[in-house]
Amino acid sequence: xxxxxxxxxxxxxxxxxxxxxxxxxxxxxxxxxxxxxxxxxxxxxxxxxxxxxxxxxxxxxxxxxxxxxxxxxxxxxxxxxxxxxxxxxxxxxxxxxxxxxxxxxxxxxxxxxxxxxxxxxxxxxxxxxxxxxxxxxxxxxxxxxxxxxxxxxxxxxxxxxxxxxxxxxxxxxxxxxxxxxxxxxxxxxx
Numbered sequence: 150x151x152x153x154x155x156x157x158x159x160x161x162x163x164x165x166x167x168x169x170x171x172x173x174x175x176x177x178x179x180x181x182x183x184x185x186x187x188x189x190x191x192x193x194x195x196x197x198x199x200x201x202x203x204x205x206x207x208x209x210x211x212x213x214x215x216x217x218x219x220x221x222x223x224x225x226x227x228x229x230x231x232x233x234x235x236x237x238x239x240x241x242x243x244x245x246x247x248x249x250x251x252x253x254x255x256x257x258x259x260x261x262x263x264x265x266x267x268x269x270x271x272x273x274x275x276x277x278x279x280x281x282x283x284x285x286x287x288x289x290x291x292x293x294x295x296x297x298x299x300x301x302x303x304x305x306x307x308x309x310x311x312x313x314x315x316x317x318x319x320x321x322x323x324x325x326x327x328x329x330x331x332x333x334x335x336x337x338x339x
Contacts, residue, residue: 159191 162183167173 162187
Protein backbone atom coordinates (compact mmCIF):
# COMPACT_ATOMS: atom_id res chain seq x y z
CA UNK A 150 0.00 0.00 0.00
CA UNK A 151 1.05 3.52 -0.69
CA UNK A 152 1.30 6.07 2.16
CA UNK A 153 -0.61 8.67 0.14
CA UNK A 154 -3.61 6.35 -0.32
CA UNK A 155 -3.85 4.83 3.11
CA UNK A 156 -2.81 6.81 6.18
CA UNK A 157 -3.45 5.21 9.48
CA UNK A 158 -3.37 7.26 12.67
CA UNK A 159 -3.64 6.01 16.26
CA UNK A 160 -7.12 7.54 16.47
CA UNK A 161 -8.17 5.55 13.37
CA UNK A 162 -7.03 2.35 15.08
CA UNK A 163 -8.90 3.20 18.29
CA UNK A 164 -12.16 4.15 16.58
CA UNK A 165 -12.26 1.40 14.03
CA UNK A 166 -15.09 -0.97 14.77
CA UNK A 167 -15.32 -4.44 13.42
CA UNK A 168 -18.51 -6.29 12.60
CA UNK A 169 -19.35 -9.14 14.80
CA UNK A 170 -19.29 -12.46 13.17
CA UNK A 171 -20.11 -15.85 14.44
CA UNK A 172 -16.83 -17.36 14.53
CA UNK A 173 -14.74 -14.25 14.89
CA UNK A 174 -11.87 -13.40 17.11
CA UNK A 175 -12.18 -12.88 20.76
CA UNK A 176 -13.35 -9.31 21.19
CA UNK A 177 -11.28 -8.56 24.28
CA UNK A 178 -8.06 -9.76 22.65
CA UNK A 179 -8.78 -7.73 19.55
CA UNK A 180 -9.48 -4.61 21.64
CA UNK A 181 -6.32 -5.14 23.62
CA UNK A 182 -4.32 -5.62 20.43
CA UNK A 183 -5.91 -2.49 18.91
CA UNK A 184 -4.92 -0.48 22.00
CA UNK A 185 -1.34 -1.76 21.82
CA UNK A 186 -1.16 -1.07 18.09
CA UNK A 187 -2.59 2.43 18.64
CA UNK A 188 -0.09 3.11 21.43
CA UNK A 189 2.77 1.83 19.32
CA UNK A 190 1.54 3.80 16.31
CA UNK A 191 1.29 6.92 18.49
CA UNK A 192 4.83 6.36 19.68
CA UNK A 193 6.06 5.87 16.09
CA UNK A 194 4.21 9.00 14.93
CA UNK A 195 5.73 11.06 17.77
CA UNK A 196 9.19 9.68 16.97
CA UNK A 197 8.54 10.42 13.31
CA UNK A 198 7.60 14.03 14.15
CA UNK A 199 10.67 14.40 16.35
CA UNK A 200 12.88 12.88 13.66
CA UNK A 201 11.30 15.06 10.97
CA UNK A 202 11.90 18.15 13.13
CA UNK A 203 15.44 17.02 13.79
CA UNK A 204 15.95 16.32 10.09
CA UNK A 205 14.59 19.81 9.29
CA UNK A 206 17.00 21.38 11.82
CA UNK A 207 19.88 19.32 10.46
CA UNK A 208 18.97 20.25 6.89
CA UNK A 209 18.91 23.91 7.93
CA UNK A 210 22.29 23.49 9.61
CA UNK A 211 23.55 21.70 6.52
CA UNK A 212 22.40 24.62 4.35
CA UNK A 213 24.12 27.04 6.75
CA UNK A 214 27.31 24.96 6.68
CA UNK A 215 27.14 24.67 2.90
CA UNK A 216 26.69 28.44 2.73
CA UNK A 217 29.66 28.91 5.02
CA UNK A 218 31.71 26.43 3.03
CA UNK A 219 30.83 28.25 -0.19
CA UNK A 220 31.67 31.58 1.47
CA UNK A 221 34.96 30.16 2.76
CA UNK A 222 35.80 28.73 -0.67
CA UNK A 223 34.93 32.08 -2.26
CA UNK A 224 37.05 33.87 0.35
CA UNK A 225 39.90 31.43 -0.22
CA UNK A 226 39.73 31.93 -3.98
CA UNK A 227 39.55 35.71 -3.47
CA UNK A 228 42.52 35.57 -1.07
CA UNK A 229 44.53 33.51 -3.56
CA UNK A 230 43.68 35.96 -6.33
CA UNK A 231 44.55 38.88 -4.07
CA UNK A 232 47.83 37.21 -3.13
CA UNK A 233 48.66 36.60 -6.79
CA UNK A 234 47.71 40.17 -7.71
CA UNK A 235 49.68 41.57 -4.77
CA UNK A 236 52.69 39.47 -5.73
CA UNK A 237 52.40 40.60 -9.34
CA UNK A 238 52.07 44.23 -8.30
CA UNK A 239 55.04 43.91 -5.92
CA UNK A 240 57.13 42.39 -8.71
CA UNK A 241 56.08 45.19 -11.09
CA UNK A 242 56.92 47.81 -8.46
CA UNK A 243 60.27 46.12 -7.77
CA UNK A 244 61.08 46.11 -11.48
CA UNK A 245 60.06 49.76 -11.73
CA UNK A 246 62.24 50.65 -8.72
CA UNK A 247 65.16 48.74 -10.24
CA UNK A 248 64.70 50.48 -13.60
CA UNK A 249 64.48 53.88 -11.86
CA UNK A 250 67.58 53.10 -9.79
CA UNK A 251 69.48 51.98 -12.89
CA UNK A 252 68.39 55.11 -14.78
CA UNK A 253 69.37 57.29 -11.81
CA UNK A 254 72.74 55.52 -11.56
CA UNK A 255 73.28 55.98 -15.30
CA UNK A 256 72.41 59.69 -15.02
CA UNK A 257 74.80 60.08 -12.10
CA UNK A 258 77.54 58.25 -13.98
CA UNK A 259 76.99 60.47 -17.03
CA UNK A 260 77.12 63.55 -14.81
CA UNK A 261 80.29 62.28 -13.13
CA UNK A 262 81.88 61.54 -16.52
CA UNK A 263 81.00 65.02 -17.80
CA UNK A 264 82.34 66.58 -14.59
CA UNK A 265 85.51 64.49 -14.90
CA UNK A 266 85.92 65.60 -18.53
CA UNK A 267 85.31 69.22 -17.52
CA UNK A 268 87.83 68.96 -14.68
CA UNK A 269 90.32 67.25 -16.98
CA UNK A 270 89.88 70.01 -19.57
CA UNK A 271 90.20 72.65 -16.84
CA UNK A 272 93.33 70.91 -15.54
CA UNK A 273 94.81 70.89 -19.02
CA UNK A 274 93.95 74.57 -19.44
CA UNK A 275 95.55 75.36 -16.06
CA UNK A 276 98.64 73.33 -17.01
CA UNK A 277 98.88 75.15 -20.36
CA UNK A 278 98.38 78.51 -18.64
CA UNK A 279 101.04 77.56 -16.07
CA UNK A 280 103.46 76.52 -18.82
CA UNK A 281 102.74 79.71 -20.76
CA UNK A 282 103.11 81.82 -17.60
CA UNK A 283 106.46 80.17 -16.79
CA UNK A 284 107.67 80.69 -20.36
CA UNK A 285 106.69 84.36 -20.34
CA UNK A 286 108.19 84.79 -16.86
CA UNK A 287 111.45 83.18 -18.05
CA UNK A 288 111.47 85.43 -21.07
CA UNK A 289 110.86 88.48 -18.85
CA UNK A 290 113.57 87.43 -16.40
CA UNK A 291 115.99 86.78 -19.26
CA UNK A 292 115.22 90.19 -20.79
CA UNK A 293 115.60 91.91 -17.44
CA UNK A 294 118.84 90.06 -16.80
CA UNK A 295 120.18 90.93 -20.24
CA UNK A 296 119.14 94.57 -19.79
CA UNK A 297 120.77 94.73 -16.35
CA UNK A 298 123.98 93.20 -17.67
CA UNK A 299 123.97 95.55 -20.65
CA UNK A 300 123.29 98.50 -18.36
CA UNK A 301 126.10 97.45 -16.01
CA UNK A 302 128.54 97.15 -18.92
CA UNK A 303 127.55 100.44 -20.48
CA UNK A 304 127.81 102.29 -17.15
CA UNK A 305 131.23 100.80 -16.46
CA UNK A 306 132.51 102.01 -19.82
CA UNK A 307 130.90 105.41 -19.57
CA UNK A 308 132.03 106.38 -16.05
CA UNK A 309 135.33 104.66 -15.73
CA UNK A 310 136.50 103.88 -12.25
CA UNK A 311 133.47 105.06 -10.40
CA UNK A 312 131.27 103.27 -12.73
CA UNK A 313 133.67 100.38 -12.59
CA UNK A 314 132.89 99.90 -8.95
CA UNK A 315 129.64 98.32 -10.15
CA UNK A 316 130.63 94.84 -10.98
CA UNK A 317 129.00 93.20 -13.96
CA UNK A 318 126.85 90.15 -13.20
CA UNK A 319 129.27 87.70 -14.73
CA UNK A 320 132.04 88.94 -12.45
CA UNK A 321 129.77 88.92 -9.39
CA UNK A 322 129.01 85.22 -9.95
CA UNK A 323 132.72 84.48 -10.07
CA UNK A 324 133.20 86.51 -6.93
CA UNK A 325 130.76 84.24 -5.11
CA UNK A 326 127.80 86.51 -5.17
CA UNK A 327 124.54 85.52 -6.81
CA UNK A 328 123.22 87.65 -9.59
CA UNK A 329 119.53 87.04 -8.83
CA UNK A 330 117.46 85.57 -6.04
CA UNK A 331 117.10 81.83 -5.82
CA UNK A 332 113.41 81.69 -6.85
CA UNK A 333 114.07 83.63 -10.07
CA UNK A 334 116.96 81.36 -10.93
CA UNK A 335 114.75 78.27 -10.44
CA UNK A 336 112.17 79.67 -12.84
CA UNK A 337 114.77 80.49 -15.46
CA UNK A 338 116.42 77.10 -15.19
CA UNK A 339 113.15 75.16 -15.62
